[in-house]
Amino acid sequence: MEPSDGPCSSSSLAPPSLLDFLHEELKAPEKYINILKIPKKGLKILYEHLNPVDCYNLAKASPELKKQVKKHKPLSIRNIYLRFDDEKSCVGVYFDRHRYKYTACVFYMWKKGDGNYRFWNNLYYLKPAKFQSYLYTKLTHPKEVKAMQGTMFPIDFLMGMLETQKDLCSIFDATRATRYVGVNVNDKRSVAAFRAQSSFQTAQHLRLIGSKPPKPHRIKSILKCLPINRSIRVSHQVGALCMQDELINASNVTLDDPEWLTREHVLSLNCATADIGHNNLTADDLNAFLMQWMFLDTNQIRTERFEITLSPQAFQNKKAITNGLVLLDWDPKQREGEYFDVDQYLMKSTIRDPHSFYDCKFSKDILREDGQLATVLFHGKRLHFLVWKNRFPYKILKEAREKEKNSQMRVMWGRCVIEALRLMNVQAQEEWNRKTELVEKMVKSRKADAEEEQTAKRKYFQALKEFLDTSEPKPKRKLLRTITIFKDDSIP
Incomplete structure (x- = not known):
């Protein structure tokens, strides 16, 4: 038996599914789908x-559609990377x-000379x-972006x-996003654009990129815009001009393959953590x-972690790095x-990061006079110099976890x-x-009884008055004497 098409059939009462909607939309001659007309259940499946x-x-x-995306795809941005590189x-x-x-999502957008925007987006794993x-570090555009660029307009x-x-x-929530900003120090427009955007100068991580040593005033103008407690990373092409006071006293410094690095540069670093790539430092320099x-006086140095890739000469003479130091085994x-x-x-x-x-x-310890x-x-070819700010971190971690648990x-x-x-x-x-309803009911019932009693007495007096008006004179006087008591009677 085929289902009926009457108003009481179950098929007519069910909401349209996403497949039914797409089937109907694709029958149209335009072959386009109107997303705004998709049912709510279908939208949930679509955005998944x-x-x-x-x-x-x-x-x-x-x-x-922007409102629809914010409602059905409430994503939050974890990291955002910007490259100021013209x-x-x-x-x-x-x-x-x-x-x-x-x-990883990449977004390109450029404004042509005619005022129109073009964009190209892609994602990678x-x-x-x-x-x-x-x-x-990419020197050229993706080929798709290069193909879309025109040469007639700037x-x-x-x-x-x-x-x-x-x-x-x-569109997406970016209140807790970590911002990474890279600036091409060889491009005048990029440096000027970065300095004009004060919101990006408070980014947690800054990276200086370039293909050759820049002009000194550009480096200085960029570093002066930054707070002192930021992480700075320098590409190896930038050179020794980056060793300004702002970088030396930064919180975290990363130098990518600084072959220009000298002993004076290393001794001048006063950052909490430093990560140095391939270099030409000798074992005596590290010593x-x-x-x-x-x-040195403890107030003049605040190093907590110093990591460096050993040069071939330093790797062959690793023992010379610790000359003059009393090395202690692990206790x-x-x-x-x-x-x-x-x-x-x-x-x-997140879960435990093995790189941290x-x-x-099986390493060696050195003890300073002040107890540090x-x-x-x-x-391997890496030297890690680690200062124990907390000698028993797991104990502190356990206490912090217990404190967090107690607070929860x-x-x-x-x-x-x-x-x-x-x-x-x-x-x-x-x-x-x-109780209020009960009292109100009692008051209403008593009031109704009193009104009924009052209405009954009024009817009685009215009937009695009519009777006296129509009766003989002598009985009328007798009745008037007998009912005088009712004249001053008050109804409760």
Whole structure:
């Protein structure tokens, strides 16, 4: 038996599915799908299969689609990368979702001389370190972007990058995003654009990129815009001109393959953490750095972690690096066997990062006169100099976890107490309402009884008056004498 098409059939009452909608839409001669007309259940399925780049492209189509994307795809930006590099300016984004953990999104936008915008977006499966290398060291455009560029009108990539960043932050939540900014120090326009954007000068990570040594005043103008507690990374082509006071006293410094680095540069570093790539430093230069930490006034140096790739000469003479130092074996009573930064670890909500933990069970320690302990660890061709700010980080981590757990318990108990008080208040209010309704019913019933009694007496007096008016005179006088008591009678 075929289902009926009447008004009472179940098929007519069911909402249209996504497949039915797409089937009907594809019958149209235009062969386009109106996303704004898709049912809510269909939208949920649709946005589950759309990646962030597709959602961004949809949101750029119209304000209605932008609202729809924000409602059905509420992504938050984890990391955002900007490259101030004139014609190579672009935006890179990681989103804070387990599904898109390593999905790197790249956004190109440029404004042509006629005022029209062109854009090209793509996504890659890359880890953050590889993505940074791709984004900040790439010398040419993707071939698709190069094919879309015209030569008749000038192209403004910097303005397009800023517009893209603004659009991304308006579509997706970027309140907790970590910002990485790279500036081409060889390009005058890029440096000027970065200095004009004060919002990017507070970025947590700055990278100086270039293909040759820049002019000194450009480096100085960029570094002066930055707070002193920022992380700075310098490409190896920039050269020794970057060794300004602002970089020397920065919080975290990374030098990519600084073959120009000298002993004076290393001894002048006063940053908390330093990561130095391939260089030409000798074993005596590194020994001078260790001796400086050992015997210099503690108020003049704040190194916590110093990592450097050993040059061939230093690698062959590793023993000379620790000349003049009293090396101690690992004592479990003095420190942990594993080094990591507790504060940085507690700030992260992800799983344990193996690159932030150092196994120091078989390394050597040096002890300063003021009681400060440091570890010299050789790992392959890398030298790790680690200062123990907290000698037992796992104990501190355990205490912090317990403190966090107790605070969560206090919050939970506070919520329980608030909920209990709310329920008690609701019950008391219900009891009060019940009693109030009961009293109101009693008052209404008594008032109704009194009104009925009053109405009955009035009817009685009216009937009696009519009777007396129509009766004989003598009985009338007798009745008047007998009912005088009712004249002053008051009805309660």
